[in-house]
């Protein structure tokens with residue numbers, strides 16, 4: 755099976771009870787070679803672990819329902835360990851999750867308590883031209899191509915990640931990320 759088809763089939767096989775944003779996270783790993791993802795899966799953690807195993811990925815879980823999925827088991831364990839660490843860990847976690855350095859540094863400079871305010875600010879930015887691909891305002895509902903808050907509305911490293919994801923996302927019509935991608939590439943959804 756061609757790589758893009760394989761990625762598409764794995765994304766469509768994600769457990770449907772997970773948050774919609776998990777598709778965006780998994781898309782980044784499979785289409786843009788990001789090293790890891792972390793999500794809250796609650797009671798559905800075991801379903802996500804099984805999906806990771808079927809996808810030849812590794813997963814780690816904690817007792818609070820968080821799951822880290824990574825290409826290596828060591829990285830999956832490290833993601834959860836760093837996230838639990840009481841030390842300042844924004845930059846390290848961002849690097850582990852494959853965020854562009856500029857964006858990880860931006861978050862680290864702001865500090866974890868300021869992230870929610872920053873997310874609100876970023877959601878109101880005006881993204882123009884190709885940079886519409888890095889608009890994360892719809893991330894929670896699965897309508898985004900990147901899983902991190904960009905450092906600016908013209909972050910080209912974020913754009914590169916999004917561009918890796920776009921072709922696969924555009925084939926995911928049944929999912930919110932597919933609809934988001936289709937509007938970006940100007941695809942008509944009519945079959946006339």
Ligand SMILES: [Zn+2]
Pocket residue numbers: 854855856857858904905906909910911912
């Ligand atoms: Zn950036």
